[in-house]
Amino acid sequence: MLFDTHCHLDHSKFDEDRTEVLERARAAGVGLMMVVSTSEANSRQVLALVEQHPDLYAAVGVHPSDAAAWDEGTYARLRELARHPKVRAIGEIGLDYYWDYPREAQFRAFRAQIRLARELGLPIVIHDRDAHEDVVRVLEEEGAGEVGGIMHCWSGDWALAERCLALGFYLGFGGTLTYPRNEAIREVARRAPIDRIVIETDSPYLPPVPHRGRRNEPAYVRHVAEFLAELRGMAYPDLAALVTANAKRLLRIP
Ligand SMILES: [Zn+2]
Numbered sequence: 437m438l439f440d441t442h443c444h445l446d447h448s449k450f451d452e453d454r455t456e457v458l459e460r461a462r463a464a465g466v467g468l469m470m471v472v473s474t475s476e477a478n479s480r481q482v483l484a485l486v487e488q489h490p491d492l493y494a495a496v497g498v499h500p501s502d503a504a505a506w507d508e509g510t511y512a513r514l515r516e517l518a519r520h521p522k523v524r525a526i527g528e529i530g531l532d533y534y535w536d537y538p539r540e541a542q543f544r545a546f547r548a549q550i551r552l553a554r555e556l557g558l559p560i561v562i563h564d565r566d567a568h569e570d571v572v573r574v575l576e577e578e579g580a581g582e583v584g585g586i587m588h589c590w591s592g593d594w595a596l597a598e599r600c601l602a603l604g605f606y607l608g609f610g611g612t613l614t615y616p617r618n619e620a621i622r623e624v625a626r627r628a629p630i631d632r633i634v635i636e637t638d639s640p641y642l643p644p645v646p647h648r649g650r651r652n653e654p655a656y657v658r659h660v661a662e663f664l665a666e667l668r669g670m671a672y673p674d675l676a677a678l679v680t681a682n683a684k685r686l687l688r689i690p
């Protein structure tokens with residue numbers, strides 16, 4: 437059984453065939469999926485979706501792209517949403533320096549949501565795009581190691597991985613692991629302790645080989661698992677069982 441720990445199944449790109457997408461995931465052996473939120477409004481949509489399916493769980497939170505909308509009441513409203521029984525994490529939160537989102541707002545929302553995760557005892561899902569140093573520094577300063585979480589769509593080198601592992605974080609690998617130019621990501625996936633690795637799609641984005649250039653979907657997490665098994669020199673069923681157990685342990689899913 438596989439666990440896609442990061443997907444955006446609520447995305448409008450799935451509006452026309454969401455039922456079929458879910459069926460294909462289940463047929464591919466994907467028994468659990470975590471739908472990750474990007475804004476307060478999106479968190480509500482995500483909760484409405486995961487309520488309908490026993491194999492879906494949720495993370496609620498405000499992505500750096502929406503950090504400018506953070507206001508005095510957001511913390512309390514998110515805390516209410518996070519009490520939903522299917523919420524297993526706060527996310528995705530972090531810093532994104534690829535796009536021109538206002539930096540000060542990004543830091544404010546990121547720091548506040550780490551505090552929320554600590555208050556609620558929930559792990560966090562980290563989005564880090566071209567912001568490695570600042571992300572790890574904020575995690576360290578805010579005591580994020582107390583709750584841990586997933587460094588989603590891992591993109592750093594081994595030195596950064598060591599710092600995240602020391603904080604108690606898991607490394608999330610997705611489609612980018614399979615892209616030819618990403619040898620640095622593969623090096624981390626080879627060296628990281630196997631009990632600290634989880635897999636994801638980030639669908640509809642970042643499809644793995646051989647689906648590049650098309651819409652990604654949770655069924656394709658199987659390609660990530662197969663690729664990772666090959667990379668680690670492990671039998672596929674053993675690798676699949678281990679990374680699924682890792683995600684269930686971190687996200688407290690029985
Ligand atoms: Zn992300």
Ligand SMILES: [Zn+2]
Nearest residue numbers: 442472528638
């Ligand atoms: Zn995402």
